[in-house]
Amino acid sequence: MAKVIFKRPEALTDKQFHYCPGCTHGIIHRLVAEVIDEMGIRDNTVGVCPVGCSVFAYDYFNVDMFQAAHGRAPAVATGIKRTLPDRMVFTYQGDGDLASIGTAEIVHAAARGEKITTIFVNNAVYGMTGGQMAPTTLPGQKTTTTPKGREKDAAGLPVKVSEMLSTLDGAAYIARVSVHDPKHILQAKKAIRKAFEVQQAGLGFALVEVLSTCPTNWGLSPKEALKWLAENMIPYYPLGVYKEPAEVK
Amino acid sequence: MSKVLMKGNEAIGEGAIRAGCRHFFGYPITPQSELPHYLAKRMPEVGGVFLQAESETSSINMVYGAAGAGFRVMTSSSSPGLSLMQEGISYLVGAELPCVIVNVMRGGPGLGNIAPAQSDYFQAVKGGGHGDYKLIVLAPASVQEIIDLMQVAFDLGDKYRTPVMLVGDGILGQMMEPVELADEVTVPEIAAKPWAAGGLQGREKPNIINSLYIVPEDCEELNKKLFAKYDVIAAEETRWEEYRLDDAEIVLTGFGTAARIAKSVVDKARAEGIKAGLIRPITLWPFPSEVYARAAEHAQKFLCIEMSMGQMLEDVRLAVNGKKPVHFYGRSGGMVPLAKDVLAEVKKIMAGGAE
Numbered sequence: 213m214a215k216v217i218f219k220r221p222e223a224l225t226d227k228q229f230h231y232c233p234g235c236t237h238g239i240i241h242r243l244v245a246e247v248i249d250e251m252g253i254r255d256n257t258v259g260v261c262p263v264g265c266s267v268f269a270y271d272y273f274n275v276d277m278f279q280a281a282h283g284r285a286p287a288v289a290t291g292i293k294r295t296l297p298d299r300m301v302f303t304y305q306g307d308g309d310l311a312s313i314g315t316a317e318i319v320h321a322a323a324r325g326e327k328i329t330t331i332f333v334n335n336a337v338y339g340m341t342g343g344q345m346a347p348t349t350l351p352g353q354k355t356t357t358t359p360k361g362r363e364k365d366a367a368g369l370p371v372k373v374s375e376m377l378s379t380l381d382g383a384a385y386i387a388r389v390s391v392h393d394p395k396h397i398l399q400a401k402k403a404i405r406k407a408f409e410v411q412q413a414g415l416g417f418a419l420v421e422v423l424s425t426c427p428t429n430w431g432l433s434p435k436e437a438l439k440w441l442a443e444n445m446i447p448y449y450p451l452g453v454y455k456e457p458a459e460v461k
Numbered sequence: 462m463s464k465v466l467m468k469g470n471e472a473i474g475e476g477a478i479r480a481g482c483r484h485f486f487g488y489p490i491t492p493q494s495e496l497p498h499y500l501a502k503r504m505p506e507v508g509g510v511f512l513q514a515e516s517e518t519s520s521i522n523m524v525y526g527a528a529g530a531g532f533r534v535m536t537s538s539s540s541p542g543l544s545l546m547q548e549g550i551s552y553l554v555g556a557e558l559p560c561v562i563v564n565v566m567r568g569g570p571g572l573g574n575i576a577p578a579q580s581d582y583f584q585a586v587k588g589g590g591h592g593d594y595k596l597i598v599l600a601p602a603s604v605q606e607i608i609d610l611m612q613v614a615f616d617l618g619d620k621y622r623t624p625v626m627l628v629g630d631g632i633l634g635q636m637m638e639p640v641e642l643a644d645e646v647t648v649p650e651i652a653a654k655p656w657a658a659g660g661l662q663g664r665e666k667p668n669i670i671n672s673l674y675i676v677p678e679d680c681e682e683l684n685k686k687l688f689a690k691y692d693v694i695a696a697e698e699t700r701w702e703e704y705r706l707d708d709a710e711i712v713l714t715g716f717g718t719a720a721r722i723a724k725s726v727v728d729k730a731r732a733e734g735i736k737a738g739l740i741r742p743i744t745l746w747p748f749p750s751e752v753y754a755r756a757a758e759h760a761q762k763f764l765c766i767e768m769s770m771g772q773m774l775e776d777v778r779l780a781v782n783g784k785k786p787v788h789f790y791g792r793s794g795g796m797v798p799l800a801k802d803v804l805a806e807v808k809k810i811m812a813g814g815a816e
Contacts, residue, residue: 225667255661258530270669276658278529279671281552284522287514291526291534292659294510295484299660317522320515 221245223254225274234427234434236391237265237333241272243391243401244304244331247408248275257300258292260285262309265339269304283314286321289328300411302329307348308338311371318377318419325382325416329407332373335424336445343429347371350448355429370448374421378454384416386454390423390446392438403453415457423449465642470495470634472604473563473627474503475642476611477535481649482561483509484534486523488516490542491575492631493565497537507646517542521549521562528558529670531657533615537563540581541572543589550624551590554687555672557656559618561611562596562626565634568795576795577631579719582772585626586746593684595691597625597698598745600716604638610743612649617698619652621690628745630768632718632797691747700743701752705731709738711811712756714777715766716742719798723766726803735811745773753780762810763787766803768796 220226223245231237248254254275261269263282270277280288285303293301310318310332321328337355338344344357348370352361378386385407389400400422407418423445425437432440467475474496477485485500497513504511514520520536527534538546543564553560566581568574583589585598597617601607607629614625658668674680702720705727706712713723720741730737740756742749753763763781765774771789778787790806792798 255663258658258660260526267673270671274667276660276667277669277671278526278658279556279669279673280525281522281548284518284525284549287519287522288526288529290512290514290519291484291486291523291528292530293526294512294523295527295530295532295534296659316515317519320519 221249223248223274225272227271229272230268231265232428234425234437235265236424239391239397240331240333240400240422240424241269243397243404244302245273246401247405251405251408251412253300253408256298257302258296260289260292260301260303262303262305264306264309266304266306266333267340283309283312284317285309286314286317286326286328286330290321290324290326293326293328297327300329300408302331302408304331305333306339307332307334307336307346311347311373319380322377322380322383322417322419325384327411327414327416329411330419331404332419332421333424334373334421334449335426337426337429339426339429350444372449374419374454377419382417383419383455384457385410385418388421388423388449388451388454390441390451392423392425392441410457421449462641463644464639466637467604467640468495468635468637469604469607469629470565471499472607472640473537473611474499476608477561477615478503478507478509479608479643479646480533480612480615481651482533482535482615483507484527484532485510485536486512486514486520486527486534487536487538488514488520488542490539492567492577492634493537493539493563495634496563496565517545518549521546521553524560525549525553525556525558528553528560529556529657530659531654533619533651535561535563537565539565539567540569540578543581543584547584547590550596551592551594552672553624554590554594554596555592555683556670557622558624558670559622560624561614561618562624564626564628566628566630568793574795575631577718577797578768578793578795579630579717580769580772580793581628582745582767582769585628586748586776594687595746597621597623597694597747599625599627600743600745601627601629601633602717602720602741604636605640607633608640608642621694623690628717630718695747698744699747699749701749702739702741702743703752704739704741706738706740706756708736709756709760710736711762711764711807712738712740712760713764713766713807714740714742714753716745716773719766719768722798722800722803725800726807729800729804730807735807737807742773748776748780750776750780753777754782757781757784761785764807764810765789766798767791768798769793
């Protein structure tokens with residue numbers, strides 16, 4: 213008898229992703245959807261997607277969704293969670309959205325201990341608008357607005373979001389993961405699951421920073437991009453759990 | 462019913478609660494501070510939520526979340542704060558989310574001052590944020606009218622799925638007047654919102670709160686849909702007050718606090734034998750243009766009185782459409798017109814001395 217061993221998670225719609233070949237948004241979407249399925253919370257979950265490459269995520273997640281103004285997803289999620297405290301509310305945001313235009317919103321959602329889960333996708337570049345420098349662009353990294361590479365004196369140094377947010381007492385769970393190989397993908401899924409469990413247990417704000425690729429704007433093949441992530445991003449953005457409540461360890 | 466003495470800013474808060482609003486998000490700013498102070502105490506008493514946000518930008522986006530989840534929700538601020546909210550207001554319109562936004566206006570531009578003004582008229586009625594849209598804008602002129610219009614504001618918002626703005630000024634916010642208030646707080650019946658995205662809860666198809674229409678044809682369709690809605694609102698929801706208008710030779714007009722001053726001038730002018738009348742728009746949008754057009758048939762002159770350099774003036778002139786001269790008297794930057802100065806202006810106009 214035939215047995216299904218792999219299928220599309222219920223928490224994803226049938227809509228085909230628009231992402232570029234080799235972009236890891238698809239993997240991260242799937243991990244979030246698998247966690248929603250496995251926790252059995254699809255009926256009770258509300259997602260908020262950002263402005264940027266994942267702006268269309270409302271078409272991909274098979275749950276009630278909001279599209280938020282650039283950087284404002286944590287404020288929108290706050291409005292949802294404060295009216296419906298028993299729902300599971302998550303935001304899905306890129307690095308331009310969360311770490312540049314939306315720094316106030318993410319910092320204060322974390323400071324308030326807002327009981328939401330944030331999936332923060334860091335690929336060190338603005339994707340949708342054409343490969344400009346992001347707050348997370350590495351020193352020396354070439355982008356369309358740092359053609360000679362990011363220079364410290366002119367453009368400053370990257371924002372390390374997980375380190376920064378983990379200093380806030382309201383942040384309950386903060387982890388940085390990567391999706392450049394299967395082993396790390398499995399670790400990423402565990403972290404995402406924990407970030408949802410922390411919310412379910414009402415312990416406070418939870419965020420998972422996922423190091424991600426942008427082959428198109430990095431000017432690399434999908435395979436080269438995965439290698440570039442491992443060799444360049446991970447040394448600058450160390451993986452690990454930055455903050456964790458005792459209850460879910 | 463009991464008579465209660467209330468401050469305008471507190472009446473906004475109590476009016477919202479009576480209208481079934483249980484969620485408030487806001488950021489401190491003068492001269493509307495009594496409102497968040499009041500709701501910080503009052504919301505928990507009725508099982509509601511008061512949350513002080515990190516900025517007006519966040520307040521309005523929290524409103525977007527709560528409104529999209531299907532709840533009656535409000536924010537309030539004063540002029541500079543409203544400038545910060547414009548992005549969020551445009552998104553609320555695009556996603557067709559009902560909510561109530563209060564602007565207790567103060568002197569501007571820039572940081573200006575905390576004195577009463579009406580110089581955000583353009584911002585309120587002509588857009589303010591980006592894109593093709595309008596807001597329903599309500600302008601009460603007394604504390605009782607604040608209470609009454611808060612109910613109207615929430616009802617219209619829900620009925621038309623649109624943000625509604627209520628504008629006042631520092632005087633209206635700070636002054637105390639007696640109001641009729643039901644002894645019991647009852648939760649009014651609020652129609653179901655099947656479009657709300659508060660979790661599937663057994664529903665099969667997800668709801669999406671969104672203002673992105675990437676295909677231009679679709680975005681144009683949205684705009685046509687919004688403007689068809691605005692046509693209905695203009696036809697059915699326009700509100701105004703007329704005072705001694707029937708035989709008026711000079712029509713004074715203004716909204717909110719300026720209209721109260723104008724009304725007192727109408728009586729003073731009549732006492733001196735000048736046939737004066739008043740048109741007070743209660744909805745600044747939709748604007749009661751037809752009332753002006755009708756009055757222009759018999760009145761000789763119009764005088765628009767505002768606490769600004771002349772903003773509503775443009776709509777009055779469009780409505781009068783060149784049939785009669787429309788004069789202007791305004792004080793701005795937080796200054797308030799005095800009745801005696803307005804009366805002097807009326808006399809000058811009627812004597813043919815004003816331009």
